[in-house]
Each structure stands twice: as structure tokens, then as C-alpha cells.
Amino acid sequence: MDRGTIIGVDLGGTKVSVGAVCGDEVVRLVKAPVPSREASDVVLQHVIDTIAEVVDDSVVGIGVGVPSVVDVAEGIVRDVGNIPSWKEVPLKTVLEGRFGVTAWINNDANAFVVGEHVFGAARGYDDVVGMTLGTGLGTGVVVRGRLFNGANCGAGELGMIAYRGGQLEDWCAGRFFSREYGVTGDVLHRRARSGDREAIETFEHYGRELAEGVKIALYAYDPEILVFGGSIASAFDLFENELRRGLADFEYPSSVERLVIAASRLENAAVLGAAALYLDATRDER
Numbered sequence: 001m002d003r004g005t006i007i008g009v010d011l012g013g014t015k016v017s018v019g020a021v022c023g024d025e026v027v028r029l030v031k032a033p034v035p036s037r038e039a040s041d042v043v044l045q046h047v048i049d050t051i052a053e054v055v056d057d058s059v060v061g062i063g064v065g066v067p068s069v070v071d072v073a074e075g076i077v078r079d080v081g082n083i084p085s086w087k088e089v090p091l092k093t094v095l096e097g098r099f100g101v102t103a104w105i106n107n108d109a110n111a112f113v114v115g116e117h118v119f120g121a122a123r124g125y126d127d128v129v130g131m132t133l134g135t136g137l138g139t140g141v142v143v144r145g146r147l148f149n150g151a152n153c154g155a156g157e158l159g160m161i162a163y164r165g166g167q168l169e170d171w172c173a174g175r176f177f178s179r180e181y182g183v184t185g186d187v188l189h190r191r192a193r194s195g196d197r198e199a200i201e202t203f204e205h206y207g208r209e210l211a212e213g214v215k216i217a218l219y220a221y222d223p224e225i226l227v228f229g230g231s232i233a234s235a236f237d238l239f240e241n242e243l244r245r246g247l248a249d250f251e252y253p254s255s256v257e258r259l260v261i262a263a264s265r266l267e268n269a270a271v272l273g274a275a276a277l278y279l280d281a282t283r284d285e286r
Helices: 040-052 091-099 108-119 175-181 185-193 197-221 231-246 253-258 269-281
Strands: 005-011 015-022 025-033 059-066 069-071 076-078 102-107 128-133 137-143 225-229 260-263
Touching (some): 005 040, 015 040, 015 269, 025 040, 040 091, 069 102, 076 091, 102 269, 108 128, 108 269, 128 197, 137 197, 175 185, 185 231, 197 225, 225 231, 231 260
Parallel strands (some): 005 059, 128 225
Antiparallel strands (some): 005 015, 015 025, 069 076
16 A cells, blocks of 8 residues: 655754655655754754755655654654753654644654564564664564553663663663773674674673663563664674573573564664654554
8 A cells, every 4th residue: 555655754963864765665865964062943944954855745744763752742852962952842843834744753762663563573573672772772662563652752761770780771782892891882893793702702791781681671571572773783693692592591481482583674774763653653544
């Protein structure tokens, strides 16, 4: 069924990526730097101008993923860490007024998981956890086929859980590499691919740590499939075996046996995820 063109917007602190999604493909894509230190209205106008570059008469809706807390019902973005001036921005209202189509706004981890559910590895599954492994740990949840936001868009914020005197994401994301080994995950990844045994062992160590975060996700949400995204997910094959070994003591072994664990293979995953926010939110209307 032709569902029209959806605009997917991935808004980060340094750049905005905007794509026109038709069917399962990004047919037009524009990326632009974000003047993140400018006034709120300046940043907002820059985002609007970038979206306008890909909008045409076939567009039926807009989805936006942002790295912040979002009032999903009202589409208000609050306290974007990498854009200091964005303390409270009524993004949904602004975009709908400018482009004349419905817009849905959510945080980037939620966009990731619903993108995998609609377009990627989790297609066909009803209960899904998506984890973005970057500088921090983001988690999004699909329950019974629909994105689960919680009351305040806080469902799945597992990275914030107190753990070992800090937070879970201190051990399950990029901070682990810099703290424990004094080097970034990207550098270690390159070394591991060149055969550096110490770098390979570092990722194996990381897999054992990440297993603790996966256990928490399993106890909380009991998904059919868990999908990893973010920069560290590209090294999935380097830590997969130790991750699975680390799940051996999970209290319910049959749950682990049935669990599918995968890394995202989507090209332009963030843009597709943003578009999927619109598709998930309006599914009952189509």
C-alpha cells in the first residue's frame, strides 16, 4: 500500500539529517551542520530550512528524533543537551504550522527501536528492545507491536540506573572504553580489525559488561528480540560471544534461549527511525 512520503528528521547536536522516505527507502537525503550555540529561534529556523529542501506535495507526515526529553503528546522538546538554547521548544506545533502535515516528535532511542520494528531487524516481532551503544546507552521499547513511551517518555531509560557507584551506561557504552582503557571505542575497533589481540580482548570484556545491561532489559521487558544500534554496534561480532556467555546465569534460561540478538543493518537508520515514529503513531488511522 502506498502510504505517501514521510519526512524523517534526525536532529543531533552537531548536524541534522533529513530524508524523504518512500516505501522502505530514503529517496532524498540532506545533511547540514546545526548552529547549536546560537539562539533557539536561529537553530529552529535552520532545522525548518533543511526540512524544506526535501518536502514536496507527496509528503503526508513528519517524524523527528531528538536526543532529549520530549512531551510526546504535545510535541514539546525540552533540555536538549547539545543545543543549550533549546530549553522548551514546541516543535510539533511549529512544524505542523509550517508544512501543513502532522508531525510526531520523540527521543532518538525510541526512534531507533521503532525504526528497527518497521524497517529493520525487528520487523515481524511484537516485543522489542533496542539499545543504542554510543557515548551513552539509549534504550527504546516496543510492546505488543507499538512503541511504549511510558507516562513521561521515560520508558527504557536503563542507562540511568544506578550501578557500581555510577550509572549503567558507564559500563555498557562508550564511556567504558575511555575510562577502563584510556582510548575511544573507535580507536580500539580499528586496532581489533587489524588483529590487535589486546583490542580484541577489550571488546570481549565489554561484551561481559554489556550482558549485565541486557539482563536488566530482559527482566524489565522480556522481549522477543533485542537490537543494538549506535557506533559500537558495528563491532558486534567482536563482543557477541562473550555477551551471550554473560547471559548464562540469567534466572530464566528459556527466555535467553528464545531471545534473538542482532545488530542493526539499516542504512540511514536514524532517518528511517524518525520516519517510523510517524508511522507508529498513526498506524490506526491508516
